[in-house]
Amino acid sequence: MKRLRLFSYPYLFWNALLILVPTLILIVLAFSDLSVYDPAPFSFTLVHFAIFAQSYLTKALSNSLVLSIVTTVICFVIGYPVAYFLARLSEKTRKVWLALLIVPLWANMLLRIFAWEKVFTPGSIFTDIFGLELNLLGTHLGVVIGMVGMYLPFMIFPLFSVLEKMDPSLVEAAKDLGAGDAAVFFKVTFPLSLGGVVSGVIMTMLPAMTSFVLPARIGLGKINLIGNIIESKFMKEVMGSSSLSINVGSLISLMLMIFSVISFVIITRFDKEGETLI
Amino acid sequence: MSKKLIELRHITKRFGDLTVLDDFNFYINENEFITLLGPSGCGKTTCLRLIGGFETPDAGEIVFDGKVINDLEPNQRLINTCFQKYALFPHLDVFDNVAFGLKLKKIAKEEITARVKATLKLVKLEGFEKRSITTLSGGQQQRVAIARAIVNRPKVLLLDEPLGALDLKLRQEMQYELKEMQKTLGITFVYVTHDQEEALTMSDTIVIMNEGEILQIGTPEDIYNEPKNRFVANFIGESNIFDGIMHEDYTVEFCGKKFACVDKGFAENEPVDVVIRPEDFDFAPPSKAKIVGVVDSLTFKGVHYEINVLVSGREYTIHTTKYREIGDRVGLAVDPQNIHVMKKEHR
Numbered sequence: 001m002k003r004l005r006l007f008s009y010p011y012l013f014w015n016a017l018l019i020l021v022p023t024l025i026l027i028v029l030a031f032s033d034l035s036v037y038d039p040a041p042f043s044f045t046l047v048h049f050a051i052f053a054q055s056y057l058t059k060a061l062s063n064s065l066v067l068s069i070v071t072t073v074i075c076f077v078i079g080y081p082v083a084y085f086l087a088r089l090s091e092k093t094r095k096v097w098l099a100l101l102i103v104p105l106w107a108n109m110l111l112r113i114f115a116w117e118k119v120f121t122p123g124s125i126f127t128d129i130f131g132l133e134l135n136l137l138g139t140h141l142g143v144v145i146g147m148v149g150m151y152l153p154f155m156i157f158p159l160f161s162v163l164e165k166m167d168p169s170l171v172e173a174a175k176d177l178g179a180g181d182a183a184v185f186f187k188v189t190f191p192l193s194l195g196g197v198v199s200g201v202i203m204t205m206l207p208a209m210t211s212f213v214l215p216a217r218i219g220l221g222k223i224n225l226i227g228n229i230i231e232s233k234f235m236k237e238v239m240g241s242s243s244l245s246i247n248v249g250s251l252i253s254l255m256l257m258i259f260s261v262i263s264f265v266i267i268t269r270f271d272k273e274g275e276t277l278i
Numbered sequence: 279m280s281k282k283l284i285e286l287r288h289i290t291k292r293f294g295d296l297t298v299l300d301d302f303n304f305y306i307n308e309n310e311f312i313t314l315l316g317p318s319g320c321g322k323t324t325c326l327r328l329i330g331g332f333e334t335p336d337a338g339e340i341v342f343d344g345k346v347i348n349d350l351e352p353n354q355r356l357i358n359t360c361f362q363k364y365a366l367f368p369h370l371d372v373f374d375n376v377a378f379g380l381k382l383k384k385i386a387k388e389e390i391t392a393r394v395k396a397t398l399k400l401v402k403l404e405g406f407e408k409r410s411i412t413t414l415s416g417g418q419q420q421r422v423a424i425a426r427a428i429v430n431r432p433k434v435l436l437l438d439e440p441l442g443a444l445d446l447k448l449r450q451e452m453q454y455e456l457k458e459m460q461k462t463l464g465i466t467f468v469y470v471t472h473d474q475e476e477a478l479t480m481s482d483t484i485v486i487m488n489e490g491e492i493l494q495i496g497t498p499e500d501i502y503n504e505p506k507n508r509f510v511a512n513f514i515g516e517s518n519i520f521d522g523i524m525h526e527d528y529t530v531e532f533c534g535k536k537f538a539c540v541d542k543g544f545a546e547n548e549p550v551d552v553v554i555r556p557e558d559f560d561f562a563p564p565s566k567a568k569i570v571g572v573v574d575s576l577t578f579k580g581v582h583y584e585i586n587v588l589v590s591g592r593e594y595t596i597h598t599t600k601y602r603e604i605g606d607r608v609g610l611a612v613d614p615q616n617i618h619v620m621k622k623e624h625r
Contacts, residue, residue: 167363167365169361169362169363169365170365170367172332172352172359172361172365173359173361173365173366173367173426174367174378175331175332175351175352175353176330176331176332176352176353176357176358176359176427177353177358177378177379177382177426177427177430178353178379178382178383178430179353179378179382180351180353183382187378187382188367191369192367192368192369194369
């Protein structure tokens, strides 16, 4: 088995090179006045934090937060019953339903976003077939529907995985002790699925909060999320119109990264075996 | 005789194509410790789950205290269950596990606390209230499961192989404690096990089951001493079973010799099964004994030796405290009342 370890080195090296090193660069950029296009002696500074006082950034932050929370809540309300239903199916029918959930995920994400975009445009295929005139581009509703469609499976899978592993005799025991269906759910099933709920919420909320292609396309750039701001900060300097804006983008990215790490810690706290992580 | 508390009438239960119970009938008396004993797959657990309400019969009636309860949900029955793998709630501590049923009944807080404490004392888990379930040993979890059930003061407690996961010493201790508890509480216990020793130790009544059928119902003594057929004799303890012929009342022939016995009522020259328990054989001087053989193997079992004696090509198993060397010529004697004659099973 020791020799097997050798085969893990390429990927570990890859990770170090393309994740660890860029992260280190990100940290340096975020706290310094080092210019990417003009490397010269630089000094550390906290001046980039001023960005958090800008109204367009706080607006994007609150957009990210509100939209991702709304998306997560909707995903939870739709996803929990689905996961519960899936967990109680016989193995054969369950596979069919799981395939229906998983296979669409294998379609390219951009493709799915473009599909939403087309559907939300007036005169789309929906109009031809159902006579339904959807004009949701550039609206919050459109972005939320798109995000729910995109991230719902990430809510369902962790919930499904805890519900499926739950010992059915616990439900029987609760009934045996006098619990009706509602009491069984609220006193046993739901509390025992909390690990999955935490994972599901984080795994839906994080990508929703950081998504940027979807709000850019479906929101038509009118609804900016934090990811869109980061993108524009980086693009501005690439285009040469503003110097040191990559440093500001790095700082925002770093904040998001810290947020992700904290979320991961929370998941592992609630789900010690990691059974809900996919 | 006390009154019938539970009755199963003509119960049939199928799982898909498999018929587990077919026209199954038996009753349980109030305050009785009854054990359903049989090999795995014999339908004993299904029987228990029908009583608990976790399965519904395909045909027949389950009667509780004079009322048909087929359609009652488990939570509406005055019956509690102690599950095979305990099924304790991992998100609750010991106190909340035990208090689960009482809290659902909206009983006053002080009374819940008092009853839980008293029950934990009964199962010798005082001071364990705040412990998490996962930190308990198997025996302690077992006790919590029992406490969680009996704190509700059910009329009937169903126990599905509750001691299966425990080691021998703990199992024996718990057998004794369960029996004591049943006597003190005056609750009817319906116990399912495949362990014959457990059944003999604890039960008032044993129901021997095989392939969804009841083979024999009786007290432990009855079943041990007067097994109805070969299967029961084999299942309850080790046995020597011989093919025999009942010549007339009180005379049976087996192994080519005639023996006096205490059985009667068979047809003349009826073929029968003869059972002799290993501990009922005694050594006798070979010159005087009807059965003479050579010691073939000897195993020390603690309390006794298990000696296999080869008698004209057939092994006899004997449990005795007397020592014999391998190769010794020995005679075997058996008292007439220890020769059990059973009707042949017709298959």
